[in-house]
Amino acid sequence: MSGKVKLAEHTWPEVKMLLERDPVAVIPVGAFEQHGHHLPLMVDAHLAGSVCEEAAERACEDGTAIVVTPTVWTGYSPHHMDFPGSVTLDDETFSAVVGQVARSLAHHGFRRIAMINGHGGNMNLLKNLTQTLFYEHGIRAAAASYWDFALAELADWRESDKGGIMHACEMETALMLATRPDLVDMDKASDHLLDRSAYFGADLLSGGAVASAASFRELSPTGVIGAPSFATQERGEALFQAMVARLAAFFADFATWPRNDQEETRT
Amino acid sequence: MSGKVKLAEHTWPEVKMLLERDPVAVIPVGAFEQHGHHLPLMVDAHLAGSVCEEAAERACEDGTAIVVTPTVWTGYSPHHMDFPGSVTLDDETFSAVVGQVARSLAHHGFRRIAMINGHGGNMNLLKNLTQTLFYEHGIRAAAASYWDFALAELADWRESDKGGIMHACEMETALMLATRPDLVDMDKASDHLLDRSAYFGADLLSGGAVASAASFRELSPTGVIGAPSFATQERGEALFQAMVARLAAFFADFATWPRNDQEETRT
Amino acid sequence: MSGKVKLAEHTWPEVKMLLERDPVAVIPVGAFEQHGHHLPLMVDAHLAGSVCEEAAERACEDGTAIVVTPTVWTGYSPHHMDFPGSVTLDDETFSAVVGQVARSLAHHGFRRIAMINGHGGNMNLLKNLTQTLFYEHGIRAAAASYWDFALAELADWRESDKGGIMHACEMETALMLATRPDLVDMDKASDHLLDRSAYFGADLLSGGAVASAASFRELSPTGVIGAPSFATQERGEALFQAMVARLAAFFADFATWPRNDQEETRT
Amino acid sequence: MSGKVKLAEHTWPEVKMLLERDPVAVIPVGAFEQHGHHLPLMVDAHLAGSVCEEAAERACEDGTAIVVTPTVWTGYSPHHMDFPGSVTLDDETFSAVVGQVARSLAHHGFRRIAMINGHGGNMNLLKNLTQTLFYEHGIRAAAASYWDFALAELADWRESDKGGIMHACEMETALMLATRPDLVDMDKASDHLLDRSAYFGADLLSGGAVASAASFRELSPTGVIGAPSFATQERGEALFQAMVARLAAFFADFATWPRNDQEETRT
Amino acid sequence: MSGKVKLAEHTWPEVKMLLERDPVAVIPVGAFEQHGHHLPLMVDAHLAGSVCEEAAERACEDGTAIVVTPTVWTGYSPHHMDFPGSVTLDDETFSAVVGQVARSLAHHGFRRIAMINGHGGNMNLLKNLTQTLFYEHGIRAAAASYWDFALAELADWRESDKGGIMHACEMETALMLATRPDLVDMDKASDHLLDRSAYFGADLLSGGAVASAASFRELSPTGVIGAPSFATQERGEALFQAMVARLAAFFADFATWPRNDQEETRT
Amino acid sequence: MSGKVKLAEHTWPEVKMLLERDPVAVIPVGAFEQHGHHLPLMVDAHLAGSVCEEAAERACEDGTAIVVTPTVWTGYSPHHMDFPGSVTLDDETFSAVVGQVARSLAHHGFRRIAMINGHGGNMNLLKNLTQTLFYEHGIRAAAASYWDFALAELADWRESDKGGIMHACEMETALMLATRPDLVDMDKASDHLLDRSAYFGADLLSGGAVASAASFRELSPTGVIGAPSFATQERGEALFQAMVARLAAFFADFATWPRNDQEETRT
Secondary structure, three states: OOOOOEHHHOOHHHHHHHHOOOOEEEEEEOOEOOEOOOEOOOHHHHHHHHHHHHHHHHHHHOOOOEEEOOOEOOOOOHHHOOOOOOEOOOHHHHHHHHHHHHHHHHHHOOOEEEEEEOOHHHHHHHHHHHHHHHHHHOOOEEEEEHHHHHHHHHHHHOOOOOOOEEEOOHHHHHHHHHHOHHHOOHHHOOOEOOOOOOOOOOEOOEOOOOEOOOOHHHHOOOOOEEOHHHOOHHHHHHHHHHHHHHHHHHHHHHOOOOOOOOOOOOO | OOOOOEHHHOOHHHHHHHHOOOOEEEEEEOOEOOEOOOEOOOHHHHHHHHHHHHHHHHHHHOOOOEEEOOOEOOOOOHHHOOOOOOEOOOHHHHHHHHHHHHHHHHHHOOOEEEEEEOOHHHHHHHHHHHHHHHHHHOOOEEEEEHHHHHHHHHHHHOOOOOOOEEEOOHHHHHHHHHHOHHHOOHHHOOOEOOOOOOOOOOEOOEOOOOEOOOOHHHHOOOOOEEOHHHOOHHHHHHHHHHHHHHHHHHHHHHOOOOOOOOOOOOO | OOOOOEHHHOOHHHHHHHHOOOOEEEEEEOOEOOEOOOEOOOHHHHHHHHHHHHHHHHHHHOOOOEEEOOOEOOOOOHHHOOOOOOEOOOHHHHHHHHHHHHHHHHHHOOOEEEEEEOOHHHHHHHHHHHHHHHHHHOOOEEEEEHHHHHHHHHHHHOOOOOOOEEEOOHHHHHHHHHHOHHHOOHHHOOOEOOOOOOOOOOEOOEOOOOEOOOOHHHHOOOOOEEOHHHOOHHHHHHHHHHHHHHHHHHHHHHOOOOOOOOOOOOO | OOOOOEHHHOOHHHHHHHHOOOOEEEEEEOOEOOEOOOEOOOHHHHHHHHHHHHHHHHHHHOOOOEEEOOOEOOOOOHHHOOOOOOEOOOHHHHHHHHHHHHHHHHHHOOOEEEEEEOOHHHHHHHHHHHHHHHHHHOOOEEEEEHHHHHHHHHHHHOOOOOOOEEEOOHHHHHHHHHHOHHHOOHHHOOOEOOOOOOOOOOEOOEOOOOEOOOOHHHHOOOOOEEOHHHOOHHHHHHHHHHHHHHHHHHHHHHOOOOOOOOOOOOO | OOOOOEHHHOOHHHHHHHHOOOOEEEEEEOOEOOEOOOEOOOHHHHHHHHHHHHHHHHHHHOOOOEEEOOOEOOOOOHHHOOOOOOEOOOHHHHHHHHHHHHHHHHHHOOOEEEEEEOOHHHHHHHHHHHHHHHHHHOOOEEEEEHHHHHHHHHHHHOOOOOOOEEEOOHHHHHHHHHHOHHHOOHHHOOOEOOOOOOOOOOEOOEOOOOEOOOOHHHHOOOOOEEOHHHOOHHHHHHHHHHHHHHHHHHHHHHOOOOOOOOOOOOO | OOOOOEHHHOOHHHHHHHHOOOOEEEEEEOOEOOEOOOEOOOHHHHHHHHHHHHHHHHHHHOOOOEEEOOOEOOOOOHHHOOOOOOEOOOHHHHHHHHHHHHHHHHHHOOOEEEEEEOOHHHHHHHHHHHHHHHHHHOOOEEEEEHHHHHHHHHHHHOOOOOOOEEEOOHHHHHHHHHHOHHHOOHHHOOOEOOOOOOOOOOEOOEOOOOEOOOOHHHHOOOOOEEOHHHOOHHHHHHHHHHHHHHHHHHHHHHOOOOOOOOOOOOO
8 A cells, every 4th residue: 555645545444454553644725816827726725735745655655654635725815805716714614624624534543633734824723723623622633834844945945035935926836837837827927025014024934023914905916925936947846845855754753753642532 | 718627727817807708617515435345535526526527628618618616525424434534524614615615706706606516415505505605695506416417317327226326336336437447446346225214215316205314334334325336437437428418518508597687795 | 191292281290201102202393484475474384283283193093102392483484585474594593493402302312303394495404404413412313394205195186287386385275275274365376387497496296406596586476386276175185184194104103113222312 | 454463374465564554573482391290391382472462462452563473482491401391492592593583573674573581591581682683683672571561460469478489380370270271280289489598589579689500400309489389260360361461551552662763674 | 828819819739729628719790881971991890890809808808718810801781882992792702701711710620600790781691601601511600790789788878869870870980989089080970860661670779671772872972871970989988898798798608508519510 | 191091991082082093902912821830820911911001101101192901811721721720711702802802992993903912822813813803894903922022132131041931931930020029939930841842832932843732731740831940020120121112112103004094894
C-alpha cells in the first residue's frame, strides 16, 4: 500500500488495517475565491491539497503511516464576495464542516489529525477549532497554514519588497506556475501593494498590531494584493519543493508525538 | 471558452462575463462513506461529480451556458459511521454548506442553480433545502439525484432482481467500473440483499410506505446492499452514457425555464 | 380500559401500567393552512388526527396496546403564507416540536413511536427526523403519511385524472365530507390542475424527478390544486374506511416488530 | 358569522374578510403533564382552550371581532418528566412554537394577539416572548394566564388554606369537574401541601422571594400540590363562569386599545 | 481571610481551600442602560454589586463562607435602546453568560449559587435560567432581585404614591445617593408616572395581569418612570442598610439549606 | 467634562452630546482565571481595564473624544478550568457578548470601536469578531491586545530569557505590582518554563508554526508559565507607563482614521 495516501481511494477494510499503525490524517483546507485577473478561483484549495498530498507522499515513502482526505474547498471568504464567483461559508458553518470531518476521523480512531490550511482568512477559525475540538470533544488536532512551516525559506526566496506577498501574489502565482501553469495568465498579472496605516499588516511576513476587516473591493481594484510579476515557473517549483519538504518533515515529527492517552473522544 | 465548464478554473472576470448569459450553475453533492470491500470511500462524490461534469460538457457543447462547482464531498452519512473511514456532517451543517454555496452563487447573480446529488441519504435534506432557499432567501434552486432523470433507463438496464440496486450495488459498481476501474476490486464484491418488512423500501426503484432509520451495521456485514456481482465495465459504460444524456437534457431544459423575475435574493 | 386510546385522557399511573405492555404510541402531525374556498384551515390536522384515532381504536379492539397523542397541528407551510390564516413553523422548529414529543415518549419507555402525517410539506422533515432521532438520540421511530399505506386503494378509488389529487383536492374534500361535512362548502369548490414541466410532480400518485419550491400563490388563485368537484360524501366514507383499515393493519404489525434491544435512549 | 370563533373552522377568504375588522386573535397555550392520580394529562391544555373559547364566544356575542387558534398543547414541563406520559419541549422550542404562531398571524395582519396560558411553568417564557416578539419582530402581543384576570375572585372562592392551590389542586380539579367530569376520579384525589422555606412560593396566590427549580418527584409522591379534596362540580362551574367573564372583559378591552401604528412587522 | 469576599481577589489555591467549607457563591447581575437625566448608565450594575458585596461582607463576618463574583454588567435592556449609551444583550446571550458563570462555579464544586439581580428586565430570564441550569445541567441555583427580600421594608419606607417606584425612581435614586452621591444630579431629577390600563403593572410593588412590551421612548420622554424627587441621601442610606440586612439574612439561610446530594453536575 | 472617560458614569444626555464629537469607544476585554499561587483570578480583566482607562484618560487630556466601557471580565478560558475559581464562556457566547456590546454602541452612532484585550486566549475570537461585525453587521471595529502596541518596548524591557513571558509571568506580575501590589504575593511566585516542540510557541514574543490545544494542568503544576521572579514593582511601573503611552497614541491615531461613510450599520 506504499505511496497510497489518498483516503478517498481506500476501502473501509483498508482503513481499518491502517488504523492499527496510528496514522497521521491530514485535512487540507482551502477556499474558493477570486485571485485577480490572472489566477483561477481554485488557487487556495488547489495549493493546500497539492502541497499536502505531495508532502504526505514523501512522508509515506519514508515510513510514516499517513492519509490525506479530500480538500475542504469551501472556506471563509466574505471579504471576496464583491468579486463574481467567490464562494463563502459563514464562520460557524466553516468551523462545523472542518470540525465534523475531524470528529468523524477521531470517531474511527485517528489520533493525529492535522488541518493544513491554504487561505489566510481561515486561520483564526482553524486555531479556534483546535480549541473547541479539544475542550468540547477531547480531540487534539493541529492546525497551520502550509507556508507556516517554511517562513524562513520564504523570506530567503522572495524577490519582491515588503507587501509583495499577500493575495494572488508573488508566492501564490509562483506556486500555481509550478503546479498548474495552464491556469495562469501572466499577461494579466499586475502588482498592487497596500498603502495603509502601520497598525495593519502589509505582508504575509510582517503583521501589524491591529486586526480589522475590509472588503477586498476597497483595497484593490483587481483583487490582487502583492507582486505577482515577480513569479516564474522555475522559482515556483523551487518554492513548492521547499514547502513540501518542510511539511513532510512536520508530518514525520507529528507521527512521533506522545499520544494523548487520557484522551476521551466525545464525538 | 467552449467546453470549459469547471467554475474552479475560471477567473473572476470570466465569471462576470459568463453571468451575462444567464448560465446554469451545477453543484454536485456527494458523500464520503464505506462502499463495501470492493469500492473506495469516494464513490458518491466521484460519481456525482463525473456525471455532472460530463453532462455539463455536453450541454455546453450544445450551446447551454453552464458551469459546475467542485463537488461537495461531505455528505450526511451517520448510518455508515460504524465502518472506518466514513465521514459525516450532521444534518444542519450539511444543509448549511450546500445552501451557502448556492447562496454565494445567487449573490453573484446566478439564477439557475441545480444541486445534483449522488447519495440517497442526502436527498431529504436537499429537498428541504430547496424550500428554505426559496422561502427564507428568495432563491429558487432545483434538486435531484443523478439517477432520478434516468429511472426508466435504469429499470431497463438492470439484470439483478429487486433489491439489487441500493448501495455499493449493481448500479454503483458498474458506474465505477466505467469511470475508475483501477479502484474496483471485483474479487471482493459480494451480493447482499435485504430481507425486511414490506413496509420498508428494498431497492432504489421500489420504495416502501414507512421511513425509519438503521445503522448499516445492522443491515449488512460487508456494507453492501445490492448485487454488485452483476456489474461489468461494458454495462457500466452504457449506463453512464445514458445517465449523462438524460442529465444533459435536463440542463438544457433548465436553462430555458421562465426566469423568476420577482425573485428578491436575500443572501 | 379497552377502547381508550387517547393519551390525553390518561392519568400518569395509567400510562405507567400501559407501558408494561410495550405499546405503540402514535403522534398525528398536521398543518394549519389554506385549503381553497370550500375547506377550512384545519383540514390536515383534522384528517391526520381522525384517521389515527379511528385506526388506533380499531387496532386496540383487536388487542394491540396503543395510544394516540394530541395532534401536532403546527406544520411546515411556508408555501401557503400568501393566503390569510395559514400558520407555519420554520423547518427547525417543526422538527424540534415533533422530535421532542417523540423524545418525551421515549424517555418514559415508549419504544414503538409512529409519526403519522397529514401534510405533504412536512414529509421531508419527518423522514429526516427519523434519522436524527436515531443517530443523535438512539430512538427508532417510524414516519409515514396516512395515505402512504393505501396508495393502491387510492388509485382504484379515484375518478379524477392525473393532477386531481394534490391539495384541497378530490381526496381531501371527500375525506372532509366523510368526517366534517358541516365544514365543507361544495358550492365554492372549483378544480384547478397544474400545467407544469414533466420534471415536476403533478399528482400525489405521480411524482417528478426534480424538487423545487414555489408559493401556492404562483400555482393557483384559489389555493386548490386538484379536482375537488369529484368528491362526494359517500365516496369519502369509503375512502376513509379503507385508509383506517390499512393504517390499523400497520399499527398491529408495528406492535410486533423486533424490539431494538441495544437501543440506548439519549433523550 | 356570529358565534364562530374557532380560527380552525374558517376558510382563508373568511379570514381575509375578518381581518378588515381588526380582530383579536387568541392563542391558548397549555401543557401535557401529570396531574396526580385523579386528573388526566390534558388538564392544562384543555382548561386554557376551554376558558378561551368560552370567553371569546361571549366577547363575540357582545360585538368583538375575535378568533381563537387551536391550543398549543406542548408546554414547558421538565419538572414533570419523572411521571410517565408527561411531554415537554425545551425552553427554546416552546418559545419558537408559540412565537411562530404569533408571527404567522401578524404576517396576515392580526395586530391584537393574546397568548392565554394554562400552565404556570410556561409563564416566564411567555413573558419573555412578548419582549422578543416586540424588540426583534415589531409585534406587540399580550400574555397572561387565564387565572391572572380573576385573582380576586379566586381568593374569594377558595376554601382551602394557603398551599391548596398549586397543581392538580382545588382550582384545577374544580374546573375539570365543571368541564370534563368524566375525566375526574375524585376517589383518587388526595391533598398534598408543601412544607418549604418561606423564601419559596407555596400557593398560586402567594409567591416567595426566590426562584429555584426542582423536580415534582422531590416535592410530591402523587404529583399533586394542593388540596383537590375541596373541589366540587358546582363550585367548579361557578369559578369557570367567573373566569370566563373576566377573560371576556379583557378581550373586549383589548380590542379597543390604541393600535400600534408605527408597528413594522418583521416576521 | 475573614472579610475577603471578592472572588476576583482570590488565588486558585485559596479558592480550593474555600471550597472545603461548602461556600455560597453570589453572582451579581446588572444592566447598563439609561436612568434619566440625573443618574448614570451604571446604576443597575452598581447597585446589584454594592448590595451583594456589603451583604456578603456581613454574612461573612457572621461566619458564613461566601464569595461574590464580579458583577455581570451586561443585561437585557432592549426597551432602553432608544436612549444613547444603553447596552443590551439579546435574551439568549444574556442567559448564556450568566449561566456559564454559574456552570463554571459548579464545575469547581460550588453548590450554593445565588444570582442576585438589579434590573427588572432580567428577571424572567434569570427565573428561566434556574430551570435550564437544573433540568439541563443538574445545577440548583437561586435567583432573586435584591429588593425582593425587602418588599415589606420598601413598602414602609416609600413616600411616593403608587407609580413612584419603577425606574430611575424614588428607590434607585435614594440608593445611588447613599452609595455614589457624586454621580447623582438631583437638579435634573424629574418625576414621571405612568398612566396606563389597569391590566399593566404601574409600580414595582403592584403588578398587573398582563405582560406586554414597549420601548421606554413611548412611556417617558426623560427615561424616568417614578418619583425620584422623593429621594434623599439620608433615606437612601436607611434603605440600603435595610436591604443589605435582609440579603445577608438570606445568604446565611441559604448556606444551611439541605445540600442536593443526588446532584449530578453536567457542566 | 475633560478627564471623564468612563462611559458608565455618563447619563444618556451626556452620551448624546458626546456622539457629536465622533468619539472613540473602547471596550476592555479580560478573563477570569487562575494566575498561579501569587496572583489573583482578576489579573487579565484588571490589567485590560487599567491600561485602557489610563490610556484613554491621557488621550482625552490631549483632546481626543473617547470613552471606555466597563471591562468584559468573562473571557474564553477553557484551558484553565482545571484550576478552581476560573470562569469561562464558550467561544460562541464570548463572541456574542463582546459583539453585542459593540453593536449596542454602533446602534447609538459610535463609529470608532476598539476592543482591547488582556487575555491571549481571547484573541482568535476577537479577530474573528472584527470580521463578523463587518461582514454581517457593517460595523468596522478594531481589535488588539494591549501589549501588541508595545512589543518593541517589551522586548527591550524584559530580563527573562525566551519563555519568561507567557502567563502569570514576568510581564503580568510586574504590571500587577505596579497597579495592585496588595494582591501580589511574591513569596509564592515560582518560575515555570515550557519545554515543548519547536513547532509550538514558547513565549509571547516568539510564536510557533502550529496551533494546538492543551489544558494548563498538563503544562504547569502551579498554573504559571513564565518567569515571574524577574518582576519588580519599579520595573512594572515603567512597563505600565510605556504601554499606556503606546495605547494612548493608538487611540489618538484611531480617532483620525477616515470614517467609513458607506457603513450601513445593521445592528
